[in-house]
Amino acid sequence: MTDFLQYLQSISEKIQTIEAVEALEHHKATDIGFVDLRDGFELREHGLIPGAMHCPRGSLEFRISANSEYHHDFFTGFKRFVFYCSHGQRSILATHTAQNLGLPNVSHIRGGMIAWVKAGGAVERWTGA
Secondary structure, three states: OOOHHHHHHHHHOOOEEEOHHHHHHHOOOOOEEEEEOOOHHHHHHHOEOOOOEEOOHHHHHHHHOOOOOOOOHHHHOOOEEEEEOOOOHHHHHHHHHHHHOOOOOEEEEOOHHHHHHHOOOOOEOOOOO
């Protein structure tokens, strides 16, 4: 059996990782979609990056796949995607999955929302369910 941290390391070598300061620059672009993978309770407590789509990690594959009844048009509306979670582990898994599903130009923020906030990134209150 493979250790989880070793597994994350092996996956992270196959995906694009960006630093929070680079994500801040990407956030200014209109052709880049940010995807928040955290659960609702985390968003209620800590907010989210302005303009980000909330897509819990557990529903990502369904939302990306065009032939899924749960597909969301958000995943066809941008040229590039930036995924994030709290610390960056779920976003490693999600980025790898999205890449394997054919989503173009996908990356994740090293350190997740915590790194975003430390870098001075804006946060908005989440009012979703």
